[in-house]
Amino acid sequence: MTVTKDGGYVRTPLIAGNWKMNMDHVQGITLLQKLAWTLQDAKHDFERVEVAVLPPFTDLRGVQTLVNGDKLPVRYGAQDLSEHDSGAYTGEISGQFLAKLGCSYVLVGHSERRALHSEGAELLQGKIQAALRHGLVPIVCVGEPLEVRRSGEHVSYTVDQLRETLKGLSAEQVAGLVVAYEPVWAIGTGEVASEQDAQEMCAALREFVAQEFSSEAAEGLRLLYGGSVKAANAATILGQTDVDGVLVGGASLDAAEFANIVRFEHHVVA
Ligand SMILES: O=C[C@H](O)COP(=O)(O)O
Numbered sequence: 155m156t157v158t159k160d161g162g163y164v165r166t167p168l169i170a171g172n173w174k175m176n177m178d179h180v181q182g183i184t185l186l187q188k189l190a191w192t193l194q195d196a197k198h199d200f201e202r203v204e205v206a207v208l209p210p211f212t213d214l215r216g217v218q219t220l221v222n223g224d225k226l227p228v229r230y231g232a233q234d235l236s237e238h239d240s241g242a243y244t245g246e247i248s249g250q251f252l253a254k255l256g257c258s259y260v261l262v263g264h265s266e267r268r269a270l271h272s273e274g275a276e277l278l279q280g281k282i283q284a285a286l287r288h289g290l291v292p293i294v295c296v297g298e299p300l301e302v303r304r305s306g307e308h309v310s311y312t313v314d315q316l317r318e319t320l321k322g323l324s325a326e327q328v329a330g331l332v333v334a335y336e337p338v339w340a341i342g343t344g345e346v347a348s349e350q351d352a353q354e355m356c357a358a359l360r361e362f363v364a365q366e367f368s369s370e371a372a373e374g375l376r377l378l379y380g381g382s383v384k385a386a387n388a389a390t391i392l393g394q395t396d397v398d399g400v401l402v403g404g405a406s407l408d409a410a411e412f413a414n415i416v417r418f419e420h421h422v423v424a
Pocket of ligand 1: 172264336340341342343344380381382383401402403404405
């Protein structure tokens with residue numbers, strides 16, 4: 155992350171926990187309570203380092219009630235949304251509904267949805283537009299599979315994926331987005347990309363945004379790294395100039411571990 159002269163950050167770091175299809179609505183409340191208490195006990199400055207959780211849809215009402223009732227400074231969001239706002243789309247969830255539940259964020263194009271639900275660029279463009287229509291910040295996920303990494307084409311592959319996914323957006327819209335670089339081979343495998351890998355890709359994505367949209371868009375855009383992030387490796391990854399946060403899967407299901415990732419500034423590995 156880029157640090158200013160007074161020790162602040164150029165872009166507010168975002169530590170987001172993607173619970174995936176884990177934690178029912180009762181377990182979700184317990185996890186969030188533990189996380190919030192741990193961070194509040196540690197006097198975490200939520201303005202300095204932002205914290206968000208992305209639970210299953212069925213947990214969102216409970217999360218909203220807890221966050222509002224206890225005035226928790228934690229943001230939350232969903233793992234997907236429909237490109238439509240309402241109508242005969244059985245099983246889909248509208249961004250309008252997510253906004254009404256107080257969501258701030260929504261994941262778009264996570265590699266598990268791209269692979270398991272064949273989500274392609276055109277659909278994802280529609281989902282980004284739907285999120286923006288309802289004031290949700292899309293966390294747009296990109297990243298290469300193992301065979302692409304092995305071929306050495308990972309940067310151009312991932313930049314092209316982002317180019318396709320962001321088609322139709324204005325520079326102002328891109329400036330407010332979050333993009334998560336998640337190499338598919340590092341997700342849930344324990345195989346973490348090196349900090350140099352994370353920096354190389356995030357720098358390339360920011361450069362692409364500067365060229366394709368504007369330098370303001372590139373400066374505003376927050377870039378996260380995701381893939382087997384834990385407390386033990388978070389500080390090193392977050393220390394990279396172009397990495398503005400992390401998207402955490404498995405480790406976000408453990409309140410103490412996730413709290414330690416959030417508190418990465420206190421766990422800097424020499
Ligand atoms: O959305 C999160 C990513 O898929 C990373 O998951 P992971 O931390 O379990 O590897």
